[in-house]
Amino acid sequence: MICENCNNEHDGSYGSGRFCSSKCARSFSSKAKRDETNKKVSKIMKSKMSNGEKIGCVQKNTDNVINAFCDICGKKYKTRLYNNIKFKKTCSKKCGKKLRIKSYHKNINKVVGGYRMGSGRGKSGWYKKYWCDSSYELAFVIYNIDHNIKFQRNNEGFTYNWKNKTHKYYPDFIINDEFYEIKGYETEQDKVKYTSLTKPLVILYEKDLEKILFYVKNKYGNDFIDLYDGNPHNKLTNNCKVCGKPCKSKNIYCSRECAGRGNNRNSKWK
Secondary structure, three states, X not given: OEOOOOOOEOOXXXXXXXXXXXXXXXXXXXXXXXXXXXXXXXXXXXXXXXXXXXXXXXXXXXXXXEXXXXXOOOOEEEEEEEOOEEOOOOOOHHHHHHHHHHHHHHHOOOOOOOOOOOOOOOOOEEEOOEEEOOHHHHHHHHHHHHOOOOOEEOOOOEEEEEOOXXXXXXXXXXXXXXXXXXOOOOOHHHHHHHOOOOOOEEEEOHHHHHHHHHHHHHHXXXXXXXXXXXXXXXXXXXXXXXXXXXXXXXXXXXXXXXHHHHHOOOOOOO
């Protein structure tokens, strides 16, 4: 015979033969009412917790709970505040999904991209009130300042499309109403964005910067990025107070060992 609860074969010796054991008989009788019982228990527990009653070791935390209105359906619901920001903006998962779809359609045609300081891969920083995104740009700025060439950082953007998305391209500098772009290498996207310009563009690659780089390195040394205001790349410009080895500009010791020896009350380095 086959047990109606676990579907295993048995000899029918228990009870009427419908089940293999008392365990299966009890389990089968409660299975039909299990969902109904679970919902009932859940409702009772939620009701008690909403009233602040403690259930076992669990008690609802009502700190920073506020009443809010759903951004989609307008229904009133409870949420929590953290740093004056609501945890939830909708009353349910269904409304939350609608809000995400609505936000997506709102931003899909939004112009993205644009010039952001420090977004490049090069070593960036400030030099005499000019922001540079790489050492090549720094050399370009130094050369122009030293030779009294008038230039300015460009803030004018041009819209172009790449892979079905809208972007903005900001050339690096302007000299005599011409745009200048400092490039280490060129990609297919670069070729597309160059076509968006309405003014002449001069692209300077490494080979085009040879004269500029030779001048800057010859006058200021190969580590001319040390000229950045505040030494942002932590070059070794100080000497260790204990051993005399080079260390970072903000440090007085080159290692933990030297720091321990230098900070020792009885140290001869005091």
